[in-house]
Amino acid sequence: MSFLPYAVAAWLFGVGIYGVATSRNLIHLVVCLTVVQSGTYILLLAIGYVGAGKAPIFADIPLNSKVVDPVVQTLTLTDVVVEATVVALLLALAMQAEKRFGTLDPDELGVMRS
Amino acid sequence: MSRRARLWLLAPALAGTMALVVWGFTGLADFGHFQGAYGNLLAKVAVPERKATDIVVSTTFDYRGFDTLGEEMILFTAVLGLVVLLRELRGEQEEEEEAHDDQEGHAGREHRTSDALRIFGFGMVGPTVVLGVYIVTHGTLTPGGGFQGGVVLATALLVVYLAGRYAAMRKVSPLPLLEAGEATGAMAYGLIGLGGLIIAGMYMKNFIDPGTKGSLLSGGFIPLLNIAVGLEVAGAFSLAFQEFLDQTILLRGDGGSE
Numbered sequence: 001m002s003f004l005p006y007a008v009a010a011w012l013f014g015v016g017i018y019g020v021a022t023s024r025n026l027i028h029l030v031v032c033l034t035v036v037q038s039g040t041y042i043l044l045l046a047i048g049y050v051g052a053g054k055a056p057i058f059a060d061i062p063l064n065s066k067v068v069d070p071v072v073q074t075l076t077l078t079d080v081v082v083e084a085t086v087v088a089l090l091l092a093l094a095m096q097a098e099k100r101f102g103t104l105d106p107d108e109l110g111v112m113r114s
Numbered sequence: 115m116s117r118r119a120r121l122w123l124l125a126p127a128l129a130g131t132m133a134l135v136v137w138g139f140t141g142l143a144d145f146g147h148f149q150g151a152y153g154n155l156l157a158k159v160a161v162p163e164r165k166a167t168d169i170v171v172s173t174t175f176d177y178r179g180f181d182t183l184g185e186e187m188i189l190f191t192a193v194l195g196l197v198v199l200l201r202e203l204r205g206e207q208e209e210e211e212e213a214h215d216d217q218e219g220h221a222g223r224e225h226r227t228s229d230a231l232r233i234f235g236f237g238m239v240g241p242t243v244v245l246g247v248y249i250v251t252h253g254t255l256t257p258g259g260g261f262q263g264g265v266v267l268a269t270a271l272l273v274v275y276l277a278g279r280y281a282a283m284r285k286v287s288p289l290p291l292l293e294a295g296e297a298t299g300a301m302a303y304g305l306i307g308l309g310g311l312i313i314a315g316m317y318m319k320n321f322i323d324p325g326t327k328g329s330l331l332s333g334g335f336i337p338l339l340n341i342a343v344g345l346e347v348a349g350a351f352s353l354a355f356q357e358f359l360d361q362t363i364l365l366r367g368d369g370g371s372e
Contacts, residue, residue, distance in 0.1 A: 002145040010139060014132050021124045022117070048153065051146035056153075056169040058161050059256050059328070069153030070160075070169040074178055077170065078185050081261055081347075085192035088354045092199040095361060099203055107117075 005046035012039030026094040026104045030087055037083045041076050048072030165324040166254040166333030174259065175339040179318040182339075183303060186346060190300045193350040200357040204364060227278065235277020242270040250344035254333040260340040264347025271352045275359060283356070292353045299346025306338055 012035055019032030048069035054061055056070040098104050143149070156173055166172040174182055250263030275283040310319035322334040331337060 003139075005145055006139045006142065010132065010135050013135060014128065017128055017131070018124070021120065021128075046145060047142060047148055048150065049146050050148060055257070056157055057167060057257055058169070059167040063161055067157050067169070069148060069150045070156050070173050071150060071153045071178075073170045074173040077174060077259075077261060078181070081185055082188055085189050085350075088358075089192045089196050089199075091358070092196040096199050096203060 005042055005049075009039045009043035009046060012036065012042065024105050024107070026097060026106060027091070029106065030090045030094065033090070034083060034087060037079065040079055044072045044076045044079065161327065163324070164320065164333050164336065165327040165329075166336055167327060168254055168256060168259070170257070171253045171259045171340070172333060172336060175336045175343075176320050176333070179307065179339070182343075183307060183318065186300055186303050186343060189346065189350055190296065193296065193354055196354055197357055200361055204360060232277045235273050238273045238277070239270055242273055243267060246270065246344075246348070250340055251330065251337065253340040254336050255328065255330070260343025260345075261347050263340075264344040265351055267344065267348035268351035268355060272355055275355075283359070287352055287356065289353070289356065292349050292356065294349075296346050296349030296353060299342050299344070299349060302342035302345070303339060306335055306342060309335070 016032050016034075016036030016039060019035060020029055023029035023032055048071070050066060050068050053066045053068040056067040056073065058065070061067075094104060097109060101109050103109065156169055156177060160169045160172045160177070161167060164172045164176060166176075246263045246267035246269075248263070249258035249266055250260055253259030253263065271283060271287050274286055307318040310321045311317045313321040320334040320336070322338075324334045325332040
């Protein structure tokens with residue numbers, strides 16, 4: 001089942017996009033966005049995996065050990081940080097929307113603007 | 115747009131995107147057989163060159179240090195935006211609620227937190243801070259680093275909130291201090307990079323002697339960058355937590371904790 005991690009990544013991506021497009025609540029929409037991003041973590045880590053490789057930390061393994069790719073792990077770290085901040089910002093925007101329009105339903109936001 | 119129309123619009127677009135994604139995935143190396151040129155190179159040269167044993171951290175803060183500067187700025191700007199958005203909201207609500215705020219008062223809310231939770235929580239604060247500092251400072255040696263340790267440090271604040279009261283949390287973490295911590299961390303990262311320009315002739319170049327492998331101060335300027343990032347992340351996340359909690363408490367009109 002060597003394609004399984006890729007299948008999981010694609011599934012999370014698709015399901016998340018579907019959730020974002022059909023969401024009826026801004027908080028739910030933000031959570032769906034995190035599902036999309038979870039797909040990118042799985043994808044990055046799956047790409048970098050080397051069969052039977054160890055973590056790229058040489059504190060207690062010999063220098064010539066086989067390790068997984070450190071670059072994609074670094075990219076995943078960046079991904080996580082960006083996601084956390086974007087989610088925080090989007091939640092603040094959702095609170096503003098709720099305050100201004102009295103609803104969290106994206107469909108009603110435009111209608112109530114008048 | 116009606117929901118039905120939106121679904122009909124979504125279906126072909128999503129199907130097309132997913133087809134492209136699956137097609138793209140078929141071009142990837144089989145799971146477990148990836149041979150990344152940069153990753154393989156770094157796994158070989160990073161430890162002899164930088165003496166830091168955690169390659170993920172030496173990649174993040176040294177080989178990709180300039181990208182991390184951008185990442186830090188994303189964090190800084192996003193939290194700044196969050197604070198601006200929520201404080202505007204708070205200003206309005208405070209005006210509205212100023213009148214009955216005086217009457218209700220904040221007394222008599224303490225009893226909601228059980229003794230067990232309070233004792234356990236206050237016992238947890240110290241270990242959480244120690245763990246956070248450990249993860250920040252040992253990032254060059256073992257898994258961890260500024261980002262991860264900073265988040266652990268910020269959770270110490272949430273433990274205080276959980277265990278005690280909102281007022282106690284505000285006392286241990288005054289907003290100006292958090293703001294200053296976040297800004298100092300962000301600025302320190304940029305200044306350490308500038309040190310590379312002045313001393314080694316290139317921005318973000320590691321200009322400190324890497325030391326010996328396995329010692330706490332190995333990796334040259336990587337421990338310094340870890341501390342700068344740890345400070346910024348701890349400040350940024352504490353600030354975000356606090357702003358959201360402020361909102362919750364204002365909305366509930368509640369001075370205590372659940």
